[in-house]
Amino acid sequence: MLNTPQLPRRIGPSVLLTILLASILASCNLPTGNSNLPVTANSPTNNPNNNSVVETVNALAQTVAPTSTATVSPTVTQTPTETMSSTDTLMPGTVTPNQLSVIADKSAANIRRGPGLAYNAIGGLVKGASTIIYGRNSDGTWIYVAIPGQPGKFGWVTSLPQYVTLSVNVMDLPLMTYDQPSPAFIQNCTEHTLLVTPGNITIADRNNSNHKVQLNPNIYFIFDENVKDTKDNIVQIRTVTLVEGQTVDIAKDGKGKGYTCP
Numbered sequence: 001m002l003n004t005p006q007l008p009r010r011i012g013p014s015v016l017l018t019i020l021l022a023s024i025l026a027s028c029n030l031p032t033g034n035s036n037l038p039v040t041a042n043s044p045t046n047n048p049n050n051n052s053v054v055e056t057v058n059a060l061a062q063t064v065a066p067t068s069t070a071t072v073s074p075t076v077t078q079t080p081t082e083t084m085s086s087t088d089t090l091m092p093g094t095v096t097p098n099q100l101s102v103i104a105d106k107s108a109a110n111i112r113r114g115p116g117l118a119y120n121a122i123g124g125l126v127k128g129a130s131t132i133i134y135g136r137n138s139d140g141t142w143i144y145v146a147i148p149g150q151p152g153k154f155g156w157v158t159s160l161p162q163y164v165t166l167s168v169n170v171m172d173l174p175l176m177t178y179d180q181p182s183p184a185f186i187q188n189c190t191e192h193t194l195l196v197t198p199g200n201i202t203i204a205d206r207n208n209s210n211h212k213v214q215l216n217p218n219i220y221f222i223f224d225e226n227v228k229d230t231k232d233n234i235v236q237i238r239t240v241t242l243v244e245g246q247t248v249d250i251a252k253d254g255k256g257k258g259y260t261c262p
Contacts (some may be wrong), residue, residue, distance in 0.1 A: 227254025
């Protein structure tokens, strides 16, 4: 009896689908559930090409990402103002050789509104400072100069050699015109005698005709000669800054008693 050959069984669709998926997964080298498998050179984490791609992407991200920009506030420039202080000096080099100059090489000197002590002080020459000369008064005892630290301002300073040195014969300077000073006074309205310093000037009480005294503009210290402190010193009752055209009344004595000025 002849053996009839066995025909292969038909493979179902589900089996074929399973085989196809297994083939695809094997060709893609996808990891299986075994976490102890070694990492190969083809693994994404060790592939140098992949690292390069990641680094390039990160670099691009950093380049594209906006960075905070500091806002620069505008700087406000303050225009300095010129003021005369005890440390300001106008050095001799400021004066050009063809200009007539004066230097306060002996001591500091006030610059006044006019040629004399009866005028207000409006500036000064500190010791060693110099400035330009423009003229003189009639007898050459005062010279007309530029005020250091005050551009465009002028005043008068003594020409006496014990204070300053001039680069020119003072009488060769042009004669300048000027107005007269306005007198200034201190009036004693109390019944006590007053002493004024500097100058040690005595001002009689209000009952005397000379209770009002003309003085040059200056800072004065007023003392009551009829009242003394525990150290037998006469008592200071006031400090006065006297300027041209002013009359200062002293209306309270060293005991604090007040008076009405005549």
